[in-house]
Amino acid sequence: xxxxxxxxxxxxxxxxxxxxxxxxxxxxxxxxxxxxxxxxxxxxxxxxxxxxxxxxxxxxxxxxxxxxxxxxxxxxxxxxxxxxxxxxxxxxxxxxxxxxxxxxxxxxxxxxxxxxxxxxxxxxxxxxxxxxxxxxxxxxxxxxxx
Amino acid sequence: xxxxxxxxxxxxxxxxxxxxxxxxxxxxxxxxxxxxxxxxxxxxxxxxxxxxxxxxxxxxxxxxxxxxxxxxxxxxxxxxxxxxxxxxxxxxxxxxxxxxxxxxxxxxxxxxxxxxxxxxxxxxxxxxxxxxxxxxxxxxxxxxxxxxxxxxxxxxxxxxxxxxxxxxxxxxxxxxxxxxxxxxxxxxxxxxxxxxxxxxxxxxxxxxxxxxxxxxxxxxxxxxxxxxxxxxxxxxxxxxxxxxxxxxxxxxxxxxxxxxxxxxxxxxxxxxxxxxxxxxxxxxxxxxxxxxxxxxxxxxxxxxxxxxxxxxxxxxxxxxxxxxxxxxxxxxxxxxxxxxxxxxxxxxxxxxxxxxxxxxxxx
Numbered sequence: 001x002x003x004x005x006x007x008x009x010x011x012x013x014x015x016x017x018x019x020x021x022x023x024x025x026x027x028x029x030x031x032x033x034x035x036x037x038x039x040x041x042x043x044x045x046x047x048x049x050x051x052x053x054x055x056x057x058x059x060x061x062x063x064x065x066x067x068x069x070x071x072x073x074x075x076x077x078x079x080x081x082x083x084x085x086x087x088x089x090x091x092x093x094x095x096x097x098x099x100x101x102x103x104x105x106x107x108x109x110x111x112x113x114x115x116x117x118x119x120x121x122x123x124x125x126x127x128x129x130x131x132x133x134x135x136x137x138x139x140x141x142x143x144x145x146x
Numbered sequence: 147x148x149x150x151x152x153x154x155x156x157x158x159x160x161x162x163x164x165x166x167x168x169x170x171x172x173x174x175x176x177x178x179x180x181x182x183x184x185x186x187x188x189x190x191x192x193x194x195x196x197x198x199x200x201x202x203x204x205x206x207x208x209x210x211x212x213x214x215x216x217x218x219x220x221x222x223x224x225x226x227x228x229x230x231x232x233x234x235x236x237x238x239x240x241x242x243x244x245x246x247x248x249x250x251x252x253x254x255x256x257x258x259x260x261x262x263x264x265x266x267x268x269x270x271x272x273x274x275x276x277x278x279x280x281x282x283x284x285x286x287x288x289x290x291x292x293x294x295x296x297x298x299x300x301x302x303x304x305x306x307x308x309x310x311x312x313x314x315x316x317x318x319x320x321x322x323x324x325x326x327x328x329x330x331x332x333x334x335x336x337x338x339x340x341x342x343x344x345x346x347x348x349x350x351x352x353x354x355x356x357x358x359x360x361x362x363x364x365x366x367x368x369x370x371x372x373x374x375x376x377x378x379x380x381x382x383x384x385x386x387x388x389x390x391x392x393x394x395x396x397x398x399x400x401x402x403x404x405x406x407x408x409x410x411x412x413x414x415x416x417x418x419x420x421x422x423x424x425x426x427x428x429x430x431x432x433x434x435x436x437x438x439x440x441x442x443x444x445x446x447x448x449x450x451x452x453x454x455x456x457x458x459x460x461x462x463x464x465x466x467x468x469x470x471x472x473x474x475x476x477x478x479x480x481x482x483x484x485x486x487x488x489x490x491x492x493x494x495x496x497x498x499x500x501x502x503x504x505x506x507x508x509x
Contacts, residue, residue: 012295012299014295014296014298014299014302014303015295015298015299018298018299018302018303018306021302021306067291068291096291097290097291097294097295097298098287098290098291098294099290100286100287100290100339100343101343101347103290118298120294120297120298120301120328120329120332121301121305121329121332122301122302122304122305122306123305125298125302
């Protein structure tokens with residue numbers, strides 16, 4: 001089982017807090033690293049800027065990505081992740097409020113692993129988070145770090 | 147007594163030329179405007195007399211258009227000279243939007259007919275259509291991203307307050323109201339997005355097993371409302387041609403409507419019958435619910451025109467509007483008949499398809 005952190009890329013502090021609560025309620029005992037925008041997410045992943053001291057080989061177990069982000073939006077972050085050898089196979093789950101067909105298709109075309117719409121109902125959201133955790137942190141066999 | 151018509155052909159030709167809606171001029175081989183009708187004078191903003199005898203295209207049209215006309219005039223005469231079609235004012239700043247067609251007149255004289263149409267209204271219409279598509283995109287984005295985010299906060303933190311017991315017992319019903327309102331608003335957002343999508347997305351054209359979709363939709367409703375007695379009878383072998391996803395949405399809305407307005411019955415009874423005539427599938431979905439007053443039948447399929455209050459099962463007010471959108475986008479229709487207290491029948495017409503016809507006809 002992969003014991004690494006979960007990286008949440010989410011600009012809305014309410015949503016970040018609700019996701020944190022949902023992970024706690026779902027019993028997922030991982031550190032949730034929250035970054036506020038796309039540029040900060042890439043700094044974190046590639047150990048640049050304020051994350052310059054971070055070990056770049058220490059990748060998160062999964063990345064939870066919101067699509068609507070200030071500066072670099074979710075699609076651009078996804079492109080950058082898929083465009084770099086170090087993060088090309090990192091599991092990225094889009095966790096967003098939209099299920100517009102355009103958003104879904106464009107995001108799959110960029111190589112996302114999974115696309116999940118955050119339900120408005122909180123109990124259902126906790127349920128969704130539980131299933132994400134079960135699938136990506138327990139069932140899914142992670143790529144062996146090189 | 148009506149006026150006496152001069153029936154000499156030359157007078158009639160002149161009259162027809164003069165009063166045509168299109169702007170017309172006859173040009174000499176050298177490019178002089180020999181005849182100009184009233185419509186063209188109006189488009190040029192000058193009296194016909196000021197244009198006749200001149201190479202008036204140089205003063206009426208923008209330079210690029212006038213140059214193209216002169217180039218055609220300068221070309222050696224051919225037995226079958228090409229027609230020239232030009233559009234001006236593609237850039238609004240360059241001049242008014244016009245379509246100009248120059249074609250040789252029959253005969254040896256070498257005269258040409260110039261036709262000029264005003265494209266201003268056409269262009270404006272096209273722009274408005276583009277604007278409308280852009281507006282719909284903004285609206286869909288605003289609904290699916292921007293409006294849902296605060297709804298999630300309201301629902302989420304109200305649930306949190308409820309769970310942590312921070313609200314005293316007498317405040318909990320209010321908390322429940324907040325959560326229920328957020329859930330309703332979310333359903334409304336969902337329905338509005340579906341309504342927009344039904345108008346924007348192209349419909350696929352494939353054989354669709356309508357009988358199967360009816361059973362499927364009924365099973366989903368029974369699953370959602372367990373413990374509710376239901377008797378659903380669907381005639382087998384009903385096939386339509388269209389988009390399976392959207393036809394299912396249509397049937398779901400009609401079934402959902404029947405289901406909701408059967409709330410005060412011991413059991414929900416829905417019957418689906420159908421027949422094909424002239425290549426059209428005529429479906430009849432009958433329920434035995436509370437029905438509606440036929441005086442309001444025309445309001446039934448309009449958005450947000452509820453005939454029942456929320457205590458009678460009224461929903462977000464878009465269900466049947468979505469159903470009608472889908473039917474119409476398939477070139478079909480939907481209407482309803484009802485007798486209050488006895489139930490309603492929804493008549494849906496869609497293009498028919500033969501059972502299991504996987505391939506297009508002729509393949």
